[in-house]
Amino acid sequence: MTRDLRMRWLTPALALLLAVGLTACNSFAPNTIFGAHSEFGHSVDLLTRRLLYMGVVVFILVEALLLIILVKFRDHDGNREAKQFHGNSTLEIGWTLIPAVILAFIAVPTIKTIFATQAKAMPSALQVEVIGHQWWWEFRYPQYGVVTANELYLPVGRTANFALTTKDVLHSFWVPQLNGKRDLISNHTNYIWFTPDSAFAWNGFCAEYCGTSHANMRFKVFTVAPQEFDAWIAHQKANAVGSAPPAPAFAADSGKAGAPAVAANAPAKGTTTIGNAKVPPPTVTTPVLNVSDTMSATYPRSKLPEWVKPKTPPPTTLTFDQSAIGDVTRGATLFKTAPCIACHTIRGVPTAAGVIGPNLTHVGSRTTIAGGLYPNDLTFLQLWIKNAPAMKPGSLMPLFGKAEKGDTPGVYTDQQIADLAAYLSSLK
Ligand code: HEC
Ligand SMILES: [Cu+2]
Known part of the structure; x- marks a missing residue:
């Protein structure tokens, strides 16, 4: 490559690098898997970080060795032929054993985490049946006789055990900050459990392609204080009584999106253990709901953070007679x-x-x-x-x-x- 050609590539390459780097600076990432808010999330987080740090050490060692060899054994004076030899047992045993040891370091914590996150939940857990439909979610609370759709309420600090099934095709249940993905499979019940550590509103997704409106198969999770959960359950158990229609759902929102609302709901204190991984008590950095702010049985719409509000515009071809007032x-x-x-x-x-x-x-x-x-x-x-x-x-x-x-x-x-x-x- 001539010098000119090299320079021609340099600017776009640097610009691309800068652009990629800048995307990492976006601190607003409402659906991130980092910064978990359940013990399930923490144990996966811990494993990911451990493996990442180990990978960094290996990377630095290998690259350093490579650079040293490149410099030390570079061609000094023209066409001198390199030393030729056949085989080196010490070297070969070495480069077989070292990766094996590295693999063991990766395998042990990985398998531990797999077993821990696959284990059966304790019987005292809140039981929730999750049923996938094209393209919506059915949530049943068998202990309370409550059936609802697309919006899940969970008490903070109590383990929720989910039984996952599907009415039709495969789906996958995923709340990025709370759990790993787990599939809903035909004719089979899958389980997953976790304990939310803070009160908030989260986005949930279907994470397994399931047809035309797969991308429109979302749900919300509202993690609330235990007493708020009890109020919600009591309300949902009763028959609905018709009353006046509500104010518009998301009336022009005053104030900043998800403006931090008061202090954290005191989540379970102390260290949680999942498998053998000690998980430190959660530090809640996201805005949370104030417990003393009674919820009147449902998550207050005025407190919904911006990122759980739907933004899809309705089709422009669809119109409605504005003079029709419902009764x-x-x-x-x-x-x-x-x-x-x-x-x-x-x-x-x-x-x-x-x-x-x-x-x-x-x-x-x-x-x-x-x-x-x-x-x-x-x-x-x-x-x-x-x-x-x-x-x-x-x-x-x-x-x-x-x-x-x-x-x-x-x-x-x-x-x-x-x-x-x-x-x-x-x-x-
Ligand atoms: C053939 C079955 C069928 C009939 C008949 C039907 N629906 Fe539905 N309805 C559905 C399905 C399936 C969904 C879920 C669609 C989705 O989200 O993908 C739905 C969703 C809804 C929802 C949204 C509920 C939610 O929580 O997301 C409302 C409201 C609704 N239907 C009202 C009605 C009304 C009113 C009628 C009668 C005029 C009606 N439906 C007739 C099948 C039906
Ligand atoms: Cu789906």
């Missing part, structure tokens, strides 16, 4: 005999016992709909009922808007849809 009572009457009841359950409405779609008993108490894709407010509920397949590609809920074009003919006017949405919103 809760009319909506309730219509719902009882609407096709909706074939797929949705509302406890307290005897005709509504379908299990194909999410349980709607307390749908008004959730912050999002459709696998975390849209905020749960009247605007989005109406558009969703009008034409779900347009809102979410491949949606297994058919469209209901009268003039909408799709596989099935729609039956409802915008006024009827507004009534249905008003009713559902009232189911707090």
Whole structure:
């Protein structure tokens, strides 16, 4: 390579290096796997760091040796031939043994962590059944008789044991800051457990490609103080009582995204042990909910951090008659005999016992709909009922808007849809 050619590559190469380096400076990483908030996360973190540090030591030694040899044995004076010989037992035994020892150093902590994170949870744990559907999540709390969708509430400091199954294809349950991914497999129950160490709102994802709307199969996890969890459970156990429709879900947000809210919920103190790895008590650096701020049974929308709020715009082709104002009572009457009841359950409405779609008993108490894709407010509920397949590609809920074009003919006017949405919103 001539000097000119070398210089021509130098600038773009340096620019690329700088760009890659700068991406690492983004401190705002809401879905990072680093900075875990459960003992499961800590043990994986510990293992990752250990292996990384060991790798750095090996890298430095090998590269240093390489450089020394390159310099020491470089061609000093033209075409002198290097010394030729055949075989060197000491060298060969050495370079077989050293990697074997290194592998042992990698294998022991790795296997320990695998066993620790695969172990059965203690029976006293909170049991949660996670059922994957194309493209939404069903969460059941068998100890309490609660069924909900797409939003998981967990008490801080209590181990939650998840039984993972799927109704259709493979999915994978993943909350980056709380656990490793674990697959939902047909005809088989997988388990995973962890103990959240701080109160907050987290994003969850489906991490196994499962069809058209795989990327739209998300969920939220709200880790809350134990007494708040009890309040939430008590509320979810009761039948929903219709009330006035809620204020818009994410009204123009005042203030900074996820502005740090007060001090940490005192999580379990002392050292947690998972396998043989001693995990230091958590230092909570992310903003958390104030325990004394009573939750009125659901996570306060005003406290939702920015990154758990859906940002997907609705399709521009879908419009709604703004003069149609929904009526809760009319909506309730219509719902009882609407096709909706074939797929949705509302406890307290005897005709509504379908299990194909999410349980709607307390749908008004959730912050999002459709696998975390849209905020749960009247605007989005109406558009969703009008034409779900347009809102979410491949949606297994058919469209209901009268003039909408799709596989099935729609039956409802915008006024009827507004009534249905008003009713559902009232189911707090
Ligand atoms: C053929 C079955 C089926 C019928 C009929 C049906 N739905 Fe659905 N519904 C679904 C499925 C499946 C989903 C989940 C879609 C997704 O998120 O991918 C859903 C989701 C919803 C949601 C969002 C719930 C949440 O928590 O995310 C609402 C609200 C809803 N349906 C209302 C209705 C109403 C109102 C009707 C009647 C006009 C109706 N559905 C009829 C299958 C159905
Ligand atoms: Cu999935």
